[in-house]
Amino acid sequence: MSGKLVEFSALAVRDVDEIIDYYLLEGGERAASDFIQALDNASLQISRHPGAGALRYADILGIPDVRIWPIKRFPHLVFYVEQNTFIDVWRVLHGGRDVPASLTENGIS
Numbered sequence: 798m799s800g801k802l803v804e805f806s807a808l809a810v811r812d813v814d815e816i817i818d819y820y821l822l823e824g825g826e827r828a829a830s831d832f833i834q835a836l837d838n839a840s841l842q843i844s845r846h847p848g849a850g851a852l853r854y855a856d857i858l859g860i861p862d863v864r865i866w867p868i869k870r871f872p873h874l875v876f877y878v879e880q881n882t883f884i885d886v887w888r889v890l891h892g893g894r895d896v897p898a899s900l901t902e903n904g905i906s
Contacts, residue, residue, distance in 0.1 A: 800844030802883040809876075812889040816873060832871055836889070839868045839875055843886075847879040857897050867892070 805813065813836065820829040843850065843866050850864030854876070866875040868889075874896070876888040890899055 800841070801847060801879070803840045803844050803877075803886060804883050805886045806888070809886045809889050816889065832868070832873075835868045835871055836873075836875075839866050840886075842866065843875065843877060843884050847877075847884055850875075850877065854896060863887070 816832060817829050820832050847864070850866045852861075852863070853865055855861050855863050860878075862878045864877055864879070866877065867873075868875065872892050873889055874892045875886055876890065877884050877886045879885075888899075890896055
């Protein structure tokens with residue numbers, strides 16, 4: 798089953814790079830590799846089932862279509878919006894952070 802193309806914004810790419818750097822420093826190559834694999838799996842699920850992500854932050858942020866998808870075995874969330882032809886990943890953030898503040902502080906997308 799094919800899905801929509803998943804595109805990461807510049808901020809999402811920065812988020813992922815920072816997360817990988819953290820896991821390399823704190824957990825080593827295995828932890829970073831496991832995170833990358835889990836993110837790939839999350840991206841595949843989002844691609845195939847974009848409407849399955851939770852709308853948990855949609856009302857808080859005032860953005861009706863923003864969805865989140867948890868990255869299995871990691872405390873991070875993928876924030877995305879389904880577009881007509883692709884999935885627009887805005888951010889990848891630690892779920893324990895003040896997410897609304899993090900999104901508005903550095904921009905959403």
